[in-house]
Amino acid sequence: MTICYTLSQLSETLASFPKDIQTGFVPTMGALHEGHISLVKRAAEDCREVVVSIFVNPTQFNNLDDLAKYPRTVEQDCLMLEKAGATVVFIPSENEIYPQKDERVFDLGELDKYGEGPRRPGHFNGVAQVVTRLFDLVKPGYAYFGEKDFQQLAIIRYFAAKLKYPVKIVSCPTVRESDGLAMSSRNMLLSADHRAAAPSIYKALKKAADITSAQNLSLNCPAPEELAEIVAGEINSNPLLKTEYVEIVNAITLKPVKSWEEADEIQLCTAVFAGKVRLIDNQKLK
Ligand code: PAF
Numbered sequence: 001m002t003i004c005y006t007l008s009q010l011s012e013t014l015a016s017f018p019k020d021i022q023t024g025f026v027p028t029m030g031a032l033h034e035g036h037i038s039l040v041k042r043a044a045e046d047c048r049e050v051v052v053s054i055f056v057n058p059t060q061f062n063n064l065d066d067l068a069k070y071p072r073t074v075e076q077d078c079l080m081l082e083k084a085g086a087t088v089v090f091i092p093s094e095n096e097i098y099p100q101k102d103e104r105v106f107d108l109g110e111l112d113k114y115g116e117g118p119r120r121p122g123h124f125n126g127v128a129q130v131v132t133r134l135f136d137l138v139k140p141g142y143a144y145f146g147e148k149d150f151q152q153l154a155i156i157r158y159f160a161a162k163l164k165y166p167v168k169i170v171s172c173p174t175v176r177e178s179d180g181l182a183m184s185s186r187n188m189l190l191s192a193d194h195r196a197a198a199p200s201i202y203k204a205l206k207k208a209a210d211i212t213s214a215q216n217l218s219l220n221c222p223a224p225e226e227l228a229e230i231v232a233g234e235i236n237s238n239p240l241l242k243t244e245y246v247e248i249v250n251a252i253t254l255k256p257v258k259s260w261e262e263a264d265e266i267q268l269c270t271a272v273f274a275g276k277v278r279l280i281d282n283q284k285l286k
Helices: 007-015 034-046 064-069 075-083 123-136 152-162 185-189 191-196 199-214 224-236
Strands: 002-004 026-027 050-052 088-090 144-145 167-172 241-249 266-274 279-283
Touching: 002 007, 002 279, 007 088, 007 123, 026 034, 026 123, 034 050, 034 075, 034 144, 034 167, 034 241, 050 075, 050 123, 075 088, 144 152, 152 167, 152 266, 185 279, 191 199, 191 266, 199 224, 199 266, 199 279, 224 241
Parallel strands: 002 088, 026 050, 026 144, 050 088, 144 167
Antiparallel strands: 241 266, 266 279
């Protein structure tokens, strides 16, 4: 596995790849866990060369404290990546990614109007800045993203298509701890008590999925807004958890739905504070 710190090291390495192959790419912010590793393994199944970037992107943080606290475990990350089948790790400095301030404002197709968008102003524009910059540098044929970041995935698909990047966006299922908590780099910031409370989030999401599937979205099924309240109540019944939002949305437009007939695919998305740590999760309902 080759480790590149600079753009010139990266382009030299990419130039050594055979011309007729498609590169797999997994962008990350490091602090890797089995969720990231599942993306790398999937990429290694599909592609001979797998580039993983580790870059804590400052432009997607709207809170400086969150940026400072973001866990950094680069040495351990590299060991995990080598085992998982990555062939190149790109660990650029901020200067390499942003030699000048990135002023670009992206069309995100209004997919940032709901959910995380209004709660983290500028976040998705920052994601678009770094992902397009990395796509320009790595020029991947395939790029892999986790379904845990459901809204991010929809937004990346949107701008990659709109800007005509010749890359196939591959989505991979959320990886969970044995107690159901979605894997996230932020989990390592949880206190023992909050860690013990956090699996209640997934339990509440599963309950919503059980209600919608058992009632087959019939008239007996609570309306989406009502079900969102039931889920929020369930999560908030644990005094260590506080929902920021629970939204039941059209899985394509991400707009909250008022009825189950309004969309063919419906997803429940939530953000929950466990103490100071903000966790997100989602569940398909239709
Ligand atoms: O999902 C993440 O870890 C980040 O948002 C990404 C896609 C690596 C961009 O910094």
